[in-house]
Amino acid sequence: MASPAQRRFGSACREPWTPPSPFKHCGKSHDFRIRKWVKGDQGMCDRYRLEPDWSEFPMFRVPPDFEPKADVRPTNKVPVIRLVNGEWQTEMRSWGFVRVKPGRTTRRLTHILFNAVGEELAAQSPFKKAFADNRCLIPMSSWYAWPKAGGMKKWVELGVNGRKIFFAAGLFETSKDALTGKPVETFTMVTLPERELPGTIPERAPLVLRNQDLMAWCEEGTVGAQSLISVNPDRAAFCVRLD
Numbered sequence: 001m002a003s004p005a006q007r008r009f010g011s012a013c014r015e016p017w018t019p020p021s022p023f024k025h026c027g028k029s030h031d032f033r034i035r036k037w038v039k040g041d042q043g044m045c046d047r048y049r050l051e052p053d054w055s056e057f058p059m060f061r062v063p064p065d066f067e068p069k070a071d072v073r074p075t076n077k078v079p080v081i082r083l084v085n086g087e088w089q090t091e092m093r094s095w096g097f098v099r100v101k102p103g104r105t106t107r108r109l110t111h112i113l114f115n116a117v118g119e120e121l122a123a124q125s126p127f128k129k130a131f132a133d134n135r136c137l138i139p140m141s142s143w144y145a146w147p148k149a150g151g152m153k154k155w156v157e158l159g160v161n162g163r164k165i166f167f168a169a170g171l172f173e174t175s176k177d178a179l180t181g182k183p184v185e186t187f188t189m190v191t192l193p194e195r196e197l198p199g200t201i202p203e204r205a206p207l208v209l210r211n212q213d214l215m216a217w218c219e220e221g222t223v224g225a226q227s228l229i230s231v232n233p234d235r236a237a238f239c240v241r242l243d
Contacts, residue, residue, distance in 0.1 A: 015200040044115045048143040074114040081137040083218035100178045118190045118229045122167045130171035157241040168206035
């Protein structure tokens, strides 16, 4: 029997599929050893899926080095879309802003910031500058959640009805590798309370942008973007698939 990833991706899916699990373990990114993850709010979004078929959006170029991923995790390098001089530009960036403990010269990190609380962007110091100047689109096909039921966690996949690709609000930045000084290009995902979405998911979920709002999120100035933070497609637009 074909896996969910194979049914969605077909032959384009190059990785074996297993049900995702909450991202708790340590790993490597940007030639650093990750020491600690920012826990953030309960119910943060730390996994999503991205299909290869972007034909619905011909204005967005699929990067040549992109491979479909059934389980995108923090620190993975995946496509994001920026507005540069009025033109859409797609590029590969690593998921999660890198934060090194001040004064530390070793290869070990303090934090990977992969979610940004939407209601606090204008005032929250880790994301204030990125929200003002560096907003982007995160293409995805669905995201995962792990609500508790009967004392146990079961994964839930959420998507947008009839859409192979939709876009979440993101922020990006370019920092320096603490060891080599080379540029580190990253992004983070903006999240909202789950009250806008189906009731089976955790406390927070990605800020899903409507097609008519993609330009407004990425344009210069924050007035248009700020107005979108409380906007999500209505509940009927979303679909839920249980394990």
